[in-house]
Amino acid sequence: MTDSQRKPGRPATIDTDAAMQSLIELFRAKGYAAVSLDDLSEATGLSRPSLYRSFGNKLSMYVSAMDAFGAQVGESAIPALEAEGELKSALSNFFNAMLDIYYRDNDIAPGCLVFGTAPSSADEEKIQARLKYGIDQLDVRMRARITQAAPGRDAALVDTATQIASNTLIAFSARAKSGATKAELSTMGARSAQAISVLLGLS
Amino acid sequence: MTDSQRKPGRPATIDTDAAMQSLIELFRAKGYAAVSLDDLSEATGLSRPSLYRSFGNKLSMYVSAMDAFGAQVGESAIPALEAEGELKSALSNFFNAMLDIYYRDNDIAPGCLVFGTAPSSADEEKIQARLKYGIDQLDVRMRARITQAAPGRDAALVDTATQIASNTLIAFSARAKSGATKAELSTMGARSAQAISVLLGLS
């Protein structure tokens, strides 16, 4: 994609990817409703009209941030879940990878944009739809990985193991926001992985 | 407490308990930041100054609602957890009692004020403190009930069982807001209780 074929008019100078990252940071730190367009403008360095042109209105900015956040999770954490090897270590590694996203430091946690902030704004249909999609994706990927590691199990047992794993991650967001440290949640994830392994008869 | 010894001045006519219930309903449906004082005024039927006089400013209203909500949980759901009998049924009954609070109907879920809406407003110190208190209480009561039902177990095993139970409930709030039905979460709770029972060697 060279600029040999350039459009007429003033060339765009806005880094939409960097701006989107700032949107994610602010939204997951303070939630949807508590963030103003002025806040977003200051955080991104873009004027309010520029924000509007690039991402639409405030609701559109938030749902786009949810999508982008989900994509980042898919890129940086899901591979750890789907990696070959023991289920127990795959789960532990996945939890830790998610904690790397949820935490900036061991103590300070911006948290999860989807599981942490979306529930309180779920009366907006588009937000609820994204929240549901995020949970569904988590459940589906988790069930697939568990079935692969422990084939032929009773369906109810697989469901149980899946729920324990998914619920562990979902609870991370609330616990992180409550002040739990990254280290505490890491051992919590490891214990959850261990219990699932035991339940499935894998250790 | 008769009115034989009445104060001078116009007697109060406001039902603060009913008003508090309306505050809880609105806050847990839309979160903290998305609710305006006018919304609260309309929902309670009280004027804005009356709200202010009865409950302080908006933040104070929210944290008071968190406290009142926690008290209601303590009254109507915790007894189910601490009831005598099998751990498995105690856990199931507790989960169902919580779902009775989270859901108005099988499909419509106002959700949990503490685990559902507080995380996105946890940058407010007072809100974070209440969120932490709620999670701590849940963990403590859960651990006590589990230790009682399965004494002498390894500490790590007790922690694991406790976490699975607590995280199940915490995840309920996000799942309920995502559109999950009460029935779905009820079977999820039953499966979680069953798994914990198995892990502890109780069934």
Place this chain on the structure above:
DNA sequence: GCAATTTCGTACCGTTTCGAACATATTTAG
């Protein structure tokens, strides 16, 4: 150069926000 085209920020609009000042209503004390 000059017009057309696209990008971008300043300034602005109407609405909503929280909170307080103020006047009014309702009671007891004397």
Place this chain on the structure above:
DNA sequence: CTAAATATGTTCGAAACGGTACGAAATTGC
């Protein structure tokens, strides 16, 4: 019946809100 005291709703104001109209800036095609 009057004065004091308490409770309550109407009114107001300054600030912040989301969103947009409009003009300035920067580039291409001719």
